[in-house]
Amino acid sequence: MSITVSDAPDFFSRERTVAGPAFNRWLVPPAALAIHLCIGMAYGFSVFWLPLSRAVGITQPVACPADLGFFGSLVATGCDWKISQLGWMYTLFFVLLGCSAALWGGWLERAGPRKAGLVSAACWCGGLLISALGVYLHQLWMLWLGSGVIGGVGLGLGYISPVSTLIKWFPDRRGMATGMAIMGFGGGAMIGAPLADWLMRYYASPTSVGVWQTFVTMAVIYFVFMVGGALGYRVPREGWKPEGWTAPATTKNAMVSSKDVALEVAWRTPQFWLIWAALCLNVSAGIGVIGMASPMLQEVFGGRLIGVDAAFGALDAGQKAQIAAIAAGFTGLLSLCNIGGRFLWASSSDTLGRKVTFAIFFVLGFVLYASVPTLAEAHNVLLFVLAFCVIISMYGGGFATVPAYLADMFGTRMVGAIHGRLLTAWATAGILGPVLVNYLREHQLAAGLPNAEAYNQTMYILAGLLVVGLICNLLVRPVAARHHMAEEKADVGGARVTAVAPNASVTPAGATSAVSPAVVFAAWAAVGVPLAIGVLITLQKAVILLH
Structure with a gap:
């Protein structure tokens, strides 16, 4: 036919x-x-x-009427x-x-x-x-x-x-x-x-x-x-x-599976929910800090950011404008760490392993969050900023590492769909983190604490969240064999690439000739040049802080 x-x-x-x-x-x-x-x-x-x-x-x-519903x-x-x-x-x-x-x-x-x-x-x-x-x-x-x-x-x-x-x-x-x-x-x-x-x-x-x-x-x-x-x-x-690459034997690393797990099975396993909790807790701590980074730096160090020994509330409008510019540089620096952490931590996880990388996030994060009040009390701006740069790099690193973590656990066939389900952890953390940080700050201020100390209890609680996240990560074990998809059912969900009939008029890209290096360069330049410009603009703002 x-x-x-x-x-x-x-x-x-x-x-x-x-x-x-x-x-x-x-x-x-x-x-x-x-x-x-x-x-x-x-x-x-x-x-x-x-x-x-x-x-x-x-x-x-233009203000709206007070009785406007x-x-x-x-x-x-x-x-x-x-x-x-x-x-x-x-x-x-x-x-x-x-x-x-x-x-x-x-x-x-x-x-x-x-x-x-x-x-x-x-x-x-x-x-x-x-x-x-x-x-x-x-x-x-x-x-x-x-x-x-x-x-x-x-x-x-x-x-x-x-x-x-x-x-x-x-x-x-x-x-x-x-x-x-x-x-x-x-x-x-x-x-x-x-x-x-x-x-x-x-x-x-x-x-x-x-x-x-x-x-x-x-x-x-x-x-x-x-x-x-x-x-x-x-x-x-x-x-x-890839040419010259051989898949490693699964016996070398039990945490990396060559078997696939169907979507409807994967999200019912303990591994899914343990990784879900680990991501949620890591993101909750990080996103709460991101939302309050600028006011936190200003209220904790006050006039010391510009060489004036005075609390934030005692500064005049001009001095507050000066430290606001410094805080904007701090926010920009955190953005760079967020981006860099996504690439560096995720790349490192190829060598360290996903479970070990997440363990580093939680252990190092706990140490840094718990040390922030001490650094603030010592008025050490440099170490305070450095601590938050590392914290935010791990916040971004968690997002970038978790898809590979899921692929290790559940195979590659349905990892996009499984990752989609896991991102409900982000939606949860987007509410939990900011609410936790903002309300704890208001509670501390209402209790009479000065602005510079209003974040201390928050940092200790966020450190406690990371301990719970560490426990969840340590409990992750390889997926049981009974959850693996049978070979004859490997196309469940329609994820397998269907072979195309030989007479059909379909010409896959690159089927007849190799892609020119110039095309690859142009593709990377199209995204690399705007990204480089954005980095330079952010660095210009961050220089104010470093200066």
Whole structure:
């Protein structure tokens, strides 16, 4: 029976992304970075809060009537939004990220990374356009729906889309591969926030703060990059392995399995929930500190940051402005450590092992959190900053290492879907960490403690969370053989690459000729140059602190 063109897989299908023999696997990481650097702007959305809080008044916020109810504030056009209302977009980002990754992780494995990347681009950039219309019409609900909900779905799909693909391309360097991609999510704000600030100043006028125009411009830019990244995704053919590489014998490391576990089985195992708890506790401690980094440095050291022996509350407006600039440099430095930690810790885990790497996070983290009050009391700014740089590097490192940890435990076939379910730990930590830090601080201040000591108890409690995380990590054992997928059922969930009929009109990328090194260089330059610019801008801010 002859096979016509209509029998060929759809262009967006997983089968059409199967790479040919000559494909260069180093083209896949920049494709992943192109998407992660765009959706990583979610970390930098606070740059919009102040301009949006005076979108009506332009120079000064116009207060809403005191009797305006919740639903009235969603559609009010004559008064400005509060920053607390806008902040719900940030909360929705990470709640929807975890939920959408958990809900559609299995679909991603069946549909393939190209289709998931394109849907992510449509949701993230479409959400920005809806938000732009919401700003133009001054409808708060449109911002929540556009960027918060629809954009949050795009975040989830974009975040997990490269994970299983990169792990399959780099079985010899799982941690490094996922570290390269997830590093981009941490770096997205370093590029996007300065770009957004420049665009808002460019578009600002006597009648507009320039936000809706900035949303439209960034949506177009991000769509080009994300579509380019999605179309650049390729999956290896069945049985592919790096040239000259031999899979290590499983008996050498019982914590690395060559067997696969189905999604619906994996998330019911003790290993899944122990790793879930370990990630949640590591992230809870780190994200709570990130949210309070700037005020913490200012309140703990006060005037000593500028050579004045005075508490924060005793400083005048000019002195407070000086230390605010120093605190901004501290925040920028933490961003660099977040990014660097994602790549360095994940790469190191290829040698150390995933379980040992997480154990380092918890043991070293416990020591550092517990020592922070002592460093603050000793007024040692340098060691205080260094301690938090290491802490935040491990926060980022946990995100980048955990996909490889899951691949070690449950195999590579369904790791993207399993990772999606695990990201509900992030959504939980996004609520637990900031609430814990903020409310403990308020409790300490209400008890009469000075601002400089308000964080001491918080640091000890966060250190205690890491002890619980260490116990969870130590309890992780290899998955029992009864949970492994049988060979004849290895295509459960549609994750196996389906062979394409020989007469079908499908030409895998790289099937006929080797990829030119110039193409690889250009792909890396497309993502590397913007990332380098973002790093330089952040370093300029950090120099103020180091000086």
